[in-house]
Amino acid sequence: MTEKQCDKLVDYFNGQMDDMEKEAFETHLAGCASCQEELAEWEALSSDLPYLSTPADPPEGMKKRVLDNVFAEEEEPALPQKNYTESKVKKNRFTKFSSPWVMGTAAAVLLLSLVGNGILWSERQDLASETERLSEEAERLAFERDLAEQNLATVLEEEEEGGVSDVLLASNLASIGEAEFSGQGSATIISENGELELLIQVTDMPELQGSEAFQAWVIEGEVPIPAGSFTIDENGNGAVSYNLNDMEDTQIDQIAISLEPQPNSLQPQGEILLASQ
């Protein structure tokens, strides 16, 4: 059996696995020194093998097309970027933030992309049919997700009117393992009318089984504090909003997402999938 898993390294390296296979393999990988070694070796190949490519001239005008498209993505939302000036992004008296966070204008741009995604989610709100299959708890979570979306919408509106909410910080959430994991997301902390809200949004997450749920954690030092459970839609997208007001003296070092057997765990029981850098 073990040897069979070892063979699958090829498909793992080449991204030829579905989420379940991948998960099973990653469990194997964590405990298999020979696979780890081999994987490291394969990864190291990328410093040599790509140079075998025959040098080719990029097509006429490619640079302009590519860069225009990349930058256009950011500017698409109706929100003018100047709404988020450096002065608006300030530290909140509630919370001390440590350096790993992206602060300032970068945070604003991340919020912009959050808002962009928010528009997508509302198109996918035809979750009603799916909720039948979900447990009561999951239904509640789906409701919370909608709330999170509404929160984003509210933030958007208010910002357009001149704004009462401040983006305190924003960070990407990325896979923490060495291995390739498609899921990703972002965490944003917003201060709005004296309320401190954590908004989390994820995409490309693996399918949940049974009563499983994703859970957000605010990590202070080594201590994880639960910050909301959530589920995802059929496209692997999900969101949660969590009120941080009673975390006044919390030093937020990191934000992480785990996969839990049950919603609303008090301590992480499952694997941490995503974390801020």
Added chain:
Amino acid sequence: MEKMEDTEVYGQILKKDKEALEQLYDKYEKLLFSFALKMVRSPESAEEVVQEVMMKLWRGSGGIYDEEKGKFSSWILTMTRNTSIDYLRKQNRRQEEEVHQEMELQDTQAPVEEIVEWKQQRERIKEAMTSLKQEQQHVIEMFYFKGYSQKMIADKINIPLGTVKGRIRLALKHLKSELAMERGDWQ
């Protein structure tokens, strides 16, 4: 030296400095495009792959680079490879392809290349590659540049599924020792 520069430019990109992304684009355009072209086989597709890589860099959605992940160039090349494989899977056009890559390896009319480092790298690796048996070259092509599944490789060269990984390992081991020998010659 090169690493420092890339890391600095990358830091600026994280701060949403457009000029920094442009600078990085200029530096890597040709390498990424050529590598993507080798993998996805059409200039239009390769352009899409490069664009996707730039988007991932700009949004930070392809993960965040830090020096523990090795050289920046390897990191961005791995991202290009993964993006190419995704692209190929989406296109689902594997079936049409015939494997005639060996020809390319023996291609002697290397175009004049202004990026000296790349040229040296390429000569070195090409030489190592051509010293391998045809079959081993073929295995590396299918495995690394085409991103084939274990099963596809087994089918293409008609070997049992369970022996694919061993073949890859052997081919890469040879390639590695060839490269090490060449490196030795250089010094």
